[in-house]
Amino acid sequence: MSGASFDVAPGECLALIGESGCGKSVLASALLGLLPANARTAGHAHLGGLDLLTAGERTLARTVRGRRVGLVPQSPAAHLTPVRTIRSHLEETVAHLTGVRGRAARRAAAEQAAHRTEFPLDHLDRHPHELSGGLAQRAATALALVGDAPLLLADEPTTGLDRDLVDRTVDELRRHVDDGHALLMITHDLTAAERIADRVAVMYAGRIVELTDAARFFGTPGPRHPYSRGLLEALPERSFTPVPGLPPELGSLPEGCAFAPRCDRATDACAALPPFEHTVACHHPVTATPADTPTAARTPEDTRA
Amino acid sequence: MLELRAVTAGYDRRAPVVRDANLTVAPGEAVGLLGPSGCGKSTLARVAALLHRPDAGEIVLDGTPVRGFRHRAPREQRTAIGVVFQQPRLAADPRLRLADLIAEPLRATGRRASAADRVAGLADTVGLTPDLLGRRPHEVSDGQLQRACLARALALHPRWLVCDEMTAMLDASTTAALVRVVEDYRASTGAGLLSVGHDRTLLNRWCDRTVPWEAVAAS
Numbered sequence: 001m002s003g004a005s006f007d008v009a010p011g012e013c014l015a016l017i018g019e020s021g022c023g024k025s026v027l028a029s030a031l032l033g034l035l036p037a038n039a040r041t042a043g044h045a046h047l048g049g050l051d052l053l054t055a056g057e058r059t060l061a062r063t064v065r066g067r068r069v070g071l072v073p074q075s076p077a078a079h080l081t082p083v084r085t086i087r088s089h090l091e092e093t094v095a096h097l098t099g100v101r102g103r104a105a106r107r108a109a110a111e112q113a114a115h116r117t118e119f120p121l122d123h124l125d126r127h128p129h130e131l132s133g134g135l136a137q138r139a140a141t142a143l144a145l146v147g148d149a150p151l152l153l154a155d156e157p158t159t160g161l162d163r164d165l166v167d168r169t170v171d172e173l174r175r176h177v178d179d180g181h182a183l184l185m186i187t188h189d190l191t192a193a194e195r196i197a198d199r200v201a202v203m204y205a206g207r208i209v210e211l212t213d214a215a216r217f218f219g220t221p222g223p224r225h226p227y228s229r230g231l232l233e234a235l236p237e238r239s240f241t242p243v244p245g246l247p248p249e250l251g252s253l254p255e256g257c258a259f260a261p262r263c264d265r266a267t268d269a270c271a272a273l274p275p276f277e278h279t280v281a282c283h284h285p286v287t288a289t290p291a292d293t294p295t296a297a298r299t300p301e302d303t304r305a
Numbered sequence: 306m307l308e309l310r311a312v313t314a315g316y317d318r319r320a321p322v323v324r325d326a327n328l329t330v331a332p333g334e335a336v337g338l339l340g341p342s343g344c345g346k347s348t349l350a351r352v353a354a355l356l357h358r359p360d361a362g363e364i365v366l367d368g369t370p371v372r373g374f375r376h377r378a379p380r381e382q383r384t385a386i387g388v389v390f391q392q393p394r395l396a397a398d399p400r401l402r403l404a405d406l407i408a409e410p411l412r413a414t415g416r417r418a419s420a421a422d423r424v425a426g427l428a429d430t431v432g433l434t435p436d437l438l439g440r441r442p443h444e445v446s447d448g449q450l451q452r453a454c455l456a457r458a459l460a461l462h463p464r465w466l467v468c469d470e471m472t473a474m475l476d477a478s479t480t481a482a483l484v485r486v487v488e489d490y491r492a493s494t495g496a497g498l499l500s501v502g503h504d505r506t507l508l509n510r511w512c513d514r515t516v517p518w519e520a521v522a523a524s
Contacts, residue, residue: 019476020446133342159474162342162503188476234477236510242482246432246449 004208005043005276006201010150013174013183015197015214017190017231019247023206024186025074028155031184032069033060047151066097070144072154072173076136080128086139087124090114090146097147117142117172134165141172152176154185158192170196190235194218202228205248205258212279224285227259257283306331307353307386307465307497312362314352315345321360322348326522328499330465335491335498337508340518347391349522350469350501354388367464384414387458391470393450397442403453404428404438410460427456431486448479455483459490466491468500472507484511 004027008014018024029035031045031052045052047068055064065071073079080089090110094100100109111121117138128136137157144152154173158166170192177183177196187193193200197214202225210217210225223229230243245262248254254261260270265284274281307330315321322345330336340346351357352364358374365371366382373379390396397406404424411420428438431452442450451471458466466487472480488511491498502508508515 019478020448020474163505164341190477231476231478234481236481236504236507240481240484240510242480242485243478246434246437247446 002206003276004201004203004206006208006211008151008182008184010182011177011180012198013177013185013196014199014201015193016184016186016201016203016208017188017193018203019231020188022203022247023250024188024203025155026206027203028071028153028184028186031153032065032071033057066093066144066147066149068147068149069151069153070147070149072141072144072152072157074156074159076140077128077131077133079140080136082128085125085127086114086119086131089139089143090124093143093146113142113146114139116145133161134168137161137165137169138172141169141176145176150180150182152181152183154183154187156187156189157185158187158189163191166192167195190218190232202231205253206250207258207281208276209259209282210280211276222286224280224287225259225282226263226265226284226286229286230262306365306367307499308363308365309349309353310363310365312349312352312359312364314348314357314359314362316348318360323352323359324523326362328353328516328521330497330499332464332497333491333495334514335488335500335512337512337515338499338501338518338521339503339505339508339515340501341503344518345522346501346518347469350388350467350499353499354386354467354469355383356388380414384410384461385463386465386467387461387463389451389455389458389466389468389471391473393447393454393474394442396454397450399442402439402441403433403445403450406442406453407438407456407460410457414461423460424456427459430459430490431456432482447474448476451475451479451483452486455486462494464494464496466496466498466500468498468502470502471500473502473504480507 006014016024030041033052033055041053043053052064087110090113091106094106094109094113098109100106114121114124119135119138119142123131123135131139157173158169161169166189173183173185174196185196194214200212200214200217201208202210204227210223210228217223223232227243233239234242243262248258256271257274260266269283274283309326309328312323312326313321314323326349338346348357352359355371355374355378363370366385371378371382407424407427408420411417411423433449433452437445437449468487472483487498490496500508500512
């Protein structure tokens with residue numbers, strides 16, 4: 001991924017959406033310093049006064065992970081240790097991240113952490129495989145919240161869950177946002193994003209192509225980038241038409257706009273990389289919602305070069 | 306017809322996951338089976354795909370009762386059903402290139418000679434580019450791997466398709482693309498479909514009729 005710029009404020013949720021394999025999870029790993037050794041990063045990711053991208057492993061391990069950035073993982077069942085109970089997970093995390101000492105105090109703090117995400121206390125002594133998907137999700141969220149990190153990073157927290165469970169998980173995350181946490185939610189689930197997000201960032205081929213207010217994105221006037229529009233139109237409650245073609249290889253991106261080969265609005269101008277202007281990086285952003293005026297929507301807006 | 310009659314199935318005879326399930330899919334029909342996670346719908350899908358032997362009940366495939374399941378199913382019944390699972394990573398041998406993954410059913414049924422042509426055709430159908438066919442599963446995205454798994458399911462021209470949460474791991478665009486591939490295949494061959502899932506909006510849009518889990522199996 002390259003050239004991604006965005007910010008998340010306390011009490012705000014930014015949803016980062018895009019197709020699988022577009023580089024979303026690489027971003028999350030970069031922010032936590034979990035990229036493999038052969039990865040290269042450039043730029044800055046400021047959290048308070050600390051730059052996450054240049055911070056050393058020692059700083060990341062001792063002051064960032066869990067303490068300043070909490071991770072809600074993609075697959076909670078895989079994230080939890082299979083041979084240990086949820087109580088044991090929570091107590092270890094409490095001991096590691098907080099100043100709580102003593103067995104009784106640790107036990108109380110663990111139960112309190114479980115309570116925060118409404119994890120039922122009578123399930124605390126169960127192992128991960130004895131939990132349903134929803135409860136495993138709550139356990140993982142409880143672990144992410146133990147260190148009271150101001151920034152929560154949720155990487156595809158709803159993949160594979162059914163709709164009711166997605167709604168519940170998302171509503172719970174939203175509650176933590178309303179409690180003053182900042183939340184960066186990485187997801188390909190547009191319905192979940194619509195439910196939770198204040199703002200939406202759309203990623204395509206490693207770049208953020210649109211960053212806008214969630215209400216405007218999902219409602220009117222709708223997305224402005226042709227890719228965002230295509231992604232939204234692919235939903236079964238909309239026209240259910242896929243974006244034609246496949247996403248490009250991140251290793252060999254075309255010069256210019258990476259979406260141009262799949263785009264019905266592409267022209268010669270798209271051979272140059274579109275700068276990110278206002279809310280969108282596109283030479284021909286959509287100006288009207290396609291449903292209203294299909295012909296007018298095809299007239300490219302006169303963008304300044 | 307693909308008929309499930311009074312099927313009881315599970316992994317422990319004392320505690321079956323599915324009790325007394327009845328479901329019929331007519332030729333050319335698309336049936337969506339809607340249920341929450343953990344209700345047993347995947348188990349029923351495995352039974353319908355002849356991949357799990359029920360404790361009780363009967364499966365009738367095109368008028369012939371099924372006598373054996375998994376490797377004991379007779380080849381003409383086994384190959385009449387194509388299956389796509391929820392998690393492509395778990396459904397793909399990590400050692401195989403995508404081309405070999407798609408060709409596996411062809412080779413297993415003595416169609417080795419025609420495999421290369423058929424794989425190229427299938428790859429085109431599901432929208433995989435030739436350079437992706439030379440890669441192994443860890444080198445492609447979930448969406449690309451699921452395209453290969455769908456191509457594999459279509460390789461033997463099945464009369465029936467069983468899709469168990471085929472799109473649960475995928476983004477909206479890939480979901481729409483794969484559903485279109487399935488529907489194009491069904492339109493050209495008249496194959497029947499049993500699609501199992503939890504997304505009501507998706508199944509209503511995709512299938513001729515959607516049945517809730519409660520209407521199929523006893524609680």
